[in-house]
Amino acid sequence: MGMISEADIEYIKRPQGQDVQADQTLSKTVQTIIEQVRERGDAALRDYSAKFDKTTPDNFEVSPNEIASALADLDPQTRKDSEFAIAQVKRFAQAQLATLQPLEIETLPGVHLGHRIIPIQTVGCYIPGGRYPILSAPVMSIVPAVVAGCDEIIACLPPGAHPAMIAICHLAGAHRIFKVGGAQAIAAMAWGTESVPEVNKVVGPGNAFVNEAKRQVFGKVGIDALAGPSEIYVVADESADPRILAADLLAQAEHDVHTRVGMATTSPHIAHETLAEIERQLRNLPTAATAGEAWKRQGEIVICRDEAQLIAWADYIATEHLQVHTRDPHATASKIRNYGSLFIGQNASVVFSDKCCGTNHTLPTMAAARYTGGLWVGAYVKICTHQWIDDHGIAAVAEPAVRQSRTEGMQAHRRAAEIRLFPHNVDAITN
Ligand code: HSO
Ligand code: ZN
Numbered sequence: 001m002g003m004i005s006e007a008d009i010e011y012i013k014r015p016q017g018q019d020v021q022a023d024q025t026l027s028k029t030v031q032t033i034i035e036q037v038r039e040r041g042d043a044a045l046r047d048y049s050a051k052f053d054k055t056t057p058d059n060f061e062v063s064p065n066e067i068a069s070a071l072a073d074l075d076p077q078t079r080k081d082s083e084f085a086i087a088q089v090k091r092f093a094q095a096q097l098a099t100l101q102p103l104e105i106e107t108l109p110g111v112h113l114g115h116r117i118i119p120i121q122t123v124g125c126y127i128p129g130g131r132y133p134i135l136s137a138p139v140m141s142i143v144p145a146v147v148a149g150c151d152e153i154i155a156c157l158p159p160g161a162h163p164a165m166i167a168i169c170h171l172a173g174a175h176r177i178f179k180v181g182g183a184q185a186i187a188a189m190a191w192g193t194e195s196v197p198e199v200n201k202v203v204g205p206g207n208a209f210v211n212e213a214k215r216q217v218f219g220k221v222g223i224d225a226l227a228g229p230s231e232i233y234v235v236a237d238e239s240a241d242p243r244i245l246a247a248d249l250l251a252q253a254e255h256d257v258h259t260r261v262g263m264a265t266t267s268p269h270i271a272h273e274t275l276a277e278i279e280r281q282l283r284n285l286p287t288a289a290t291a292g293e294a295w296k297r298q299g300e301i302v303i304c305r306d307e308a309q310l311i312a313w314a315d316y317i318a319t320e321h322l323q324v325h326t327r328d329p330h331a332t333a334s335k336i337r338n339y340g341s342l343f344i345g346q347n348a349s350v351v352f353s354d355k356c357c358g359t360n361h362t363l364p365t366m367a368a369a370r371y372t373g374g375l376w377v378g379a380y381v382k383i384c385t386h387q388w389i390d391d392h393g394i395a396a397v398a399e400p401a402v403r404q405s406r407t408e409g410m411q412a413h414r415r416a417a418e419i420r421l422f423p424h425n426v427d428a429i430t431n
């Protein structure tokens with residue numbers, strides 16, 4: 001595998017230093033929020049809602065009437081488009097779930113081992129507020145939980161969220177919806193309050209407070225990955241179209257000034273053209289204030305010597321979304337291993353996955369793609385093993401277990417194994 005460093009490649013545009021959102025007080029603040037919610041339940045939620053959201057809902061749970069009116073107010077075309085997204089995400093999640101198969105195997109005569117695929121009973125989906133009301137956000141967290149067969153799926157969203165978000169939580173299949181946002185929502189789902197039930201696993205992206213809260217409740221509950229601001233990286237050769245590359249880079253840049261966007265190419269011509277094209281497209285982009293700032297701060301373009309270096313660099317970056325715009329994109333793509341999701345060829349824009357093509361848009365950021373993929377139906381099930389051992393099997397496993405336990409000094413373990421060898425003559429068990 002190619003090891004690569006920044007010394008090996010040539011920067012056409014460098015990021016302006018590291019974009020660290022360091023805030024030492026964050027962790028302490030979040031710790032206090034979690035403690036307060038644990039101790040004081042709804043009373044703490046009311047205080048934090050007043051403080052952070054500037055409003056305190058009468059009831060945290062969204063009532064059937066509110067859901068009905070959110071659905072009635074939902075623009076019909078928006079509803080249809082969300083139903084389309086839900087259907088696509090469902091279809092892919094169902095196919096992925098089908099790849100998870102129960103297992104029964106006799107690994108030795110009489111030693112039967114296996115696993116079952118068991119849905120997590122209760123999950124809590126956090127739906128972020130943020131700069132835009134991202135209509136696909138509830139779809140990505142809730143639909144795979146429905147497909148997995150979780151018994152209870154709850155959704156929490158900030159009290160100021162657009163009612164359309166409530167409607168889509170419902171359409172996606174959430175059983176209960178709560179107007180609780182931020183770190184306090186994560187704390188409520190992890191520990192439970194009078195209004196919000198405690199769940200077994202909390203999923204979904206959020207701001208720095210939400211991420212820190214997820215980190216702190218991990219262990220009490222399961223969590224999915226900690227998703228930071230969206231990222232995109234492109235690997236391109238001379239066959240790429242700079243107008244398309246610029247459009248895709250700016251699409252993710254529009255999320256947040258912290259978004260990381262970049263491109264590696266073997267073609268200096270494409271590098272310079274894309275740089276110019278980004279400036280050109282920014283001129284009339286309505287969200288240029290954010291996208292332009294993100295590009296200025298974190299945008300990068302690098303030149304690689306050849307395809308091998310492109311691939312090594314892409315693996316090093318381990319971006320959330322990796323677009324491959326080369327002459328033979330399938331061949332290039334097949335050699336890359338670190339990415340949240342891979343977009344093969346010019347037509348596969350990140351925007352399709354972001355919205356509606358069916359892959360999940362909640363993906364690893366900040367190089368977490370080196371060790372994990374993104375949110376998927378498999379995150380809502382447990383693969384749990386079982387075993388049964390008949391008399392032949394006892395002959396195979398008991399003696400090694402007896403000896404190993406004795407060596408370790410674990411005499412009760414030794415006896416538990418030995419008693420299987422002499423089930424009708426317990427007195428034969430040695431001290
Ligand atoms: N790119 C975001 C998801 C998204 N973008 C939805 C727009 N809509 C995180 O992958
Ligand atoms: Zn996006």
